[in-house]
Amino acid sequence: MDLIYRQGRMFRINDDMLPQTARKMDVKNRLFVALFREFQGASVNDKYKSLSIQDRIAKLNDFAKEWLTLQGYK
Numbered sequence: 001m002d003l004i005y006r007q008g009r010m011f012r013i014n015d016d017m018l019p020q021t022a023r024k025m026d027v028k029n030r031l032f033v034a035l036f037r038e039f040q041g042a043s044v045n046d047k048y049k050s051l052s053i054q055d056r057i058a059k060l061n062d063f064a065k066e067w068l069t070l071q072g073y074k
Helices: 025-039 053-070
Strands: 004-007 010-013
Touching: 004 053, 010 025, 025 053
Parallel strands: none
Antiparallel strands: 004 010
């Protein structure tokens, strides 16, 4: 199961996959901001444009897990 998943047109965070210390609203909001900044314009970004939707979701999850680790939540 993914940490970040898509529900309709929205991206959601699976709280069950978050470490207990990262389940606060301010942490989740900062994660969403980091994800938005990294993946804004992914369809035209050379780093992501050649990837399939599934591969982009995988990259999104990898980025989120890395961000949590760097912030000290894992």
